[in-house]
Amino acid sequence: MSQTAVIKVDHLTLSFEDYPEKPVLDDINFELKAEENLLILGPSGCGKSTLTHCLNGLYPRELDGELTGDVFIKTKSIHEYSHGEVSHSVGVVFQDPETQFCMFTVEDEIAFGLENKGILPSEMENIIDSVLDLINMTAYKTRKITTLSGGQKQKLALACILAMEPDILVLDEPTANLDPVASLEFIKTIHQLQQQKNFSLIIIEHQLDGWISLIDRCLMLNNKGQVFYNGNLRDGVNVHRHTLEQQGIWIPTPTRIALEIEKQLDHTFDNLPLTVDELASYPLPNNIFLAHINRRSTQLALKAEELIWTKKSTTIINEIDINLYEGEFITILGANGSGKSSLSKLIAGIEKPNKGAIHLYEKSLNEWKERDLRTKIGYVFQNPEHQFITDSVYDEVAFSLRVRGLHEEDINHQVTTILQQCQLTGFEESHPYTLSQGQKRRLSVATMIVDNQSILILDEPTFGQDANSTKQLLSLLKERNETGTTIVMITHDMELVQQYADRVVVMEDGKIALDTSPKQLWEVPSEQLKKWQLELPIQVKLEQRKQKDVSYVYS
Amino acid sequence: MYIHNLNPSIKAITVILSVLLLTMVFDPITPFLFLVWIWILTIFVAKVNIKKYLLYFSPFFIFAAGMFWTNIAFANEPINPTEVVSLFGNTIPIEDIQTALSLSHRILTFASLSLLFLLTTNVVHFILSLMQQCKLPPKLAYGILAGYRFLPMIKDELVLIKSAHRVRGINRAKTLKENVHQYKRFIVPLLASSIRKAERTAIAMESKGFTGSRERTFYRQFTVTTKDWLFMIMMLTVLVTLITLAWQIGYFRWYTGEI
Amino acid sequence: MNNWRLKEVIVMAALSVVFGVVYLAFLPLGGILVGFMGPIGYEPIFGIWFIVSIIAAYIIRKPGAAFISETIAATIEVMLGNALGPIIILVGMIQGIGAEAVFAATKWKNYALWVLMLAGMGSAVTSFIWGMFQGGYIAFAPSYILAMFVIRLISGALIAGWLGKAISDALAKTGVLSSFALGKEYKKGKKAA
Known part of the structure; x- marks a missing residue:
């Protein structure tokens, strides 16, 4: 039985007018069948978003460039659709939860799409109620959108699309800006919908864990915008394992671990595992994972005592004591709103506590001159662009050196060294805003280490970064750490904690709930971890599963 | 709550028309009486929170005071330079004081009108209503x-x-x-x-299918009913009556100087 | 409105919000200045009211950009709670006409600094005529009126025209304008260089 294709992409090539010789999408061909779930994988900059714009009716209408080949949506070419008509067949959930709305309340936003479609006002109420029910957000109908969490906003974006009843749903990195808990919740919602609704699904994602069981077929794109694989995900990962790694494409974490094992043990998996269960089913030797060696120095760098910080009569930080030692790699963990960022800003001297004292090298923070303090503590904000103040990468790094009044020659030498460390050589003249996400992040780190700061604090530095840039950033941090810099990193990524941290600080309701080594954190009962919204890293899960199997066998 | 439920566009147009009418008035009493009328509406009909109201309104007293003394200090040549009063040890033409008071009252009246609008109107509804009643293109709205x-x-x-x-x-x-x-x-x-x-x-x-076309349906529909027209007529009648009364009693002035 | 892209409209609205916020954050003293110095205290910074229309016209380069953006900016001002209320929309339109007239005189072809400064002054002229009546400036001594007018003209030229251009050019360098007329021109200039 041959199913009809709801989408047929036929020799699609697309280039923007600035670079007509370098197409963003190069001769793309694929089909999407009714009720099929297709995953599109590729490194950042492979043209995935451009492809989305070809599917949702934006291109060719809004394209400043050239499009050849064709895209058929339900057998009709996108050139023949009238303005707005494609939206009856294709709905898209985008990456950024903040910028998908134009109205102020949940019900108005869902109604917006219905109004565009010309649905009678008398029918809208019912539709709104039923889609809110589908995503379990009935209670939020009259709420203001600004009061929703990121995860709820993404679910609302989904509801808006569902209300329009498209045949094809495109999810363009819908969880990239969500924390792990919200991501899982979103994926769960999609799983549930699949059982109730009949639509085809195109998933464009970086982070694959959680999606795998949904996927029927997979399309792999390289950074030249060409399809190099179209077929079953498992076979694709097996055959193209090296290409995937080279291109910096996110692959499932268990698969990545398996690839590590291959390298270390000179062992080849005939069939690479995609999930923890599959990986656990392999007869793996014990102690394959290099245990992280904890180095705890006793040289006190910063001492904070009885910190209290209140904002608008809510206590954000509630009596915290914390010491930072030289050369530690600390990660701060905890649920959203538990006070992670606030604590880090107090320590960095960006905000002042209402009560309590902070001493940096035995001198109170209040006694430090702002300018001197900044040469000791660096702080990397979540959005690198917020910290950029000049028009070129070189000036950006040189800025604080110039403020200190160093000679241009010395500055040149230092800037060149730092840029090299941060893999930014060759971009000296670029405007910071024109860099890629990963480069922006490394530049913001560069500006914070150029004075040889002894403490570097980072607020979720890997958020929204692809596999390659995360790797590059962490190796840069590790390098600094090994030369004695104390690293304090706020993160949700437990794999990073497992790989890099000497010490973990778990925040809960403005207090430090736990201050220990990662190893001990993994011993904490799972209900407690869940409360803190923490997940065990996959390697630890694996170990635990193996131990369980062992005890099962012997009992 | 009557004023809260009025059609936002009609409310806005009423405010604008009132402001335009007041612009022609250069005596101090007419704007003051109208100001009192707006205050009565604001406090007793719209039942606006007084504390909040004063907070918003207070800067305008400073503004009005500035207007007052500038007017006295930098007034144009008076038409009747003989009629003067003594203020802070200076002799000042009565006419200048009248104009100064009038312009300060005007500022306060404008502010009271705007606040009556702002504090009783949902701004999102205002935009939606502008689109539905005043033909604001959906793309702009x-x-x-x-x-x-x-x-x-x-x-x-x-x-x-x-x-x-x-x-x-x-x-x-x-x-x-x-x-x-x-x-x-x-x-x-x-x-x-x-x-x-x-x-x-x-x-x-x-x-989501938005094209900017006017052919769309509305989840929230705004209409203009008798009560909206009544409001507009009432406001303008009060203002016109005040101006007429002032005219008849003889204190009404509009701009009599030279441009 | 048909030749306007939706994103251009939203960009204009967003620019208005940014200037509204920054204006409130940086100049809370505006009212007090006026209290002590009278209406003239406001004049030196008056050009900030026109900056959105100059930036929008310079970036988007379409007939009507100055007028429409100033109208949008004024509507946003009302939404932000500007205490002058709905009349601001009318004022915005009047200001926008002044700048638009200057761009129209160049047939929307020339966006050099002097044109932008003139456009800022154009808004100053129309807004001043309005202020003469609505604010009652007409009752002031001619020398005072003239002083106010000259300061407003200078402010329109410098704050709206000169600063508006400087900000837009800095923005073009960041690459975020790549799909707008100014960004395209900048890219061409860079490629040629």
Whole structure:
């Protein structure tokens, strides 16, 4: 039985007018069948978003460039659709939860799409109620959108699309800006919908864990915008394992671990595992994972005592004591709103506590001159662009050196060294805003280490970064750490904690709930971890599963 | 709650018409009486929270005071220079004082009218109503709403950018040149991120089938009913009556000087 | 409105919000200045009211950009709670006409600095005529009126025209304007260089 294709992409090539010789999408061909779930994988900059714009009716209408080949949506070419008509067949959930709305309340936003479609006002109420029910957000109908969490906003974006009843749903990195808990919740919602609704699904994602069981077929794109694989995900990962790694494409974490094992043990998996269960089913030797060696120095760098910080009569930080030692790699963990960022800003001297004292090298923070303090503590904000103040990468790094009044020659030498460390050589003249996400992040780190700061604090530095840039950033941090810099990193990524941290600080309701080594954190009962919204890293899960199997066998 | 439930467009047009009418008045009493009328409406009919009202209104007293003394200090040549009074040891033509008082009262009256509108109107409904009643193109209406949604994000971002720049070791600007430079440093990242947000929002809206066409249905429908027209007629009648009365009693003045 | 892209409209609205916020954050003293100095205290910074229309016209380069953006900016001002209320929309339109007239005189072809400064002054002229009546400036001594007018003209030229251009150019360098007329021109200039 041959199913009809709801989408047929036929020799699609697309280039923007600035670079007509370098197409963003190069001769793309694929089909999407009714009720099929297709995953599109590729490194950042492979043209995935451009492809989305070809599917949702934006291109060719809004394209400043050239499009050849064709895209058929339900057998009709996108050139023949009238303005707005494609939206009856294709709905898209985008990456950024903040910028998908134009109205102020949940019900108005869902109604917006219905109004565009010309649905009678008398029918809208019912539709709104039923889609809110589908995503379990009935209670939020009259709420203001600004009061929703990121995860709820993404679910609302989904509801808006569902209300329009498209045949094809495109999810363009819908969880990239969500924390792990919200991501899982979103994926769960999609799983549930699949059982109730009949639509085809195109998933464009970086982070694959959680999606795998949904996927029927997979399309792999390289950074030249060409399809190099179209077929079953498992076979694709097996055959193209090296290409995937080279291109910096996110692959499932268990698969990545398996690839590590291959390298270390000179062992080849005939069939690479995609999930923890599959990986656990392999007869793996014990102690394959290099245990992280904890180095705890006793040289006190910063001492904070009885910190209290209140904002608008809510206590954000509630009596915290914390010491930072030289050369530690600390990660701060905890649920959203538990006070992670606030604590880090107090320590960095960006905000002042209402009560309590902070001493940096035995001198109170209040006694430090702002300018001197900044040469000791660096702080990397979540959005690198917020910290950029000049028009070129070189000036950006040189800025604080110039403020200190160093000679241009010395500055040149230092800037060149730092840029090299941060893999930014060759971009000296670029405007910071024109860099890629990963480069922006490394530049913001560069500006914070150029004075040889002894403490570097980072607020979720890997958020929204692809596999390659995360790797590059962490190796840069590790390098600094090994030369004695104390690293304090706020993160949700437990794999990073497992790989890099000497010490973990778990925040809960403005207090430090736990201050220990990662190893001990993994011993904490799972209900407690869940409360803190923490997940065990996959390697630890694996170990635990193996131990369980062992005890099962012997009992 | 009567004023809260009026059609926002009609309410706005009434306010604008009243302001335009008042612009022709140069005596102090007419705007003052109208001001009292607006206050009565605001407090007893709209039942606006008085504390909040005073908070919003207080800057206008300063504004009006500035207007008053500027008028006296920099008044045009009076037509009757002989009629004077003594104030703070200076002799000042009565005419100047009248004009000064009138213009200060005018500021207060304008403010009271605007606050009556602002404190009883949902601004989102105002835009939707402008689209439905005043033919504001949907592309503008929803574009404005989408842009306005960025307000809290932009506020938060400004705070973040300020502290992010402090960490870079930027000091407080002292000279005018530094101030301008610093202003640019703040505003460019804010604008850049807003422009990106605007583009993403536009894509999301179009991908939900928004074309800017007037042929669309409305979940929230705004209509103009008798009560809306009554409000407009009532307001304008009161104002016109006040002006007529003033005219008949003889204290009404409009601009009598030379342009 | 048909030749306007939705994103251009939202960008104009967003720019208005940014300037609204920054204006409130940086100049809370505006009202007090006026209290002590009278209406003239406001004049030096008056040009900030026109900056959005100059930036929008310079970036988007379409007939009507100055007028429409100033109208949008004014509507946003009302939404932000500007205490002058709905009349601001009318004022915005009047200001926008002044700038638009200057761009129209160049047939929307020339966006050099002097044109932008003139456009800022154009808004100053129309807004001043309005202020003469609505604000009652007409009752002031001619020398005072003239002083106010000259300061407003200078402010329109410098703050709206000169600063508006400087900000837009800085913005073009960041690459976020790549799909707008100014960004395209900048890219061409860079490629040629």
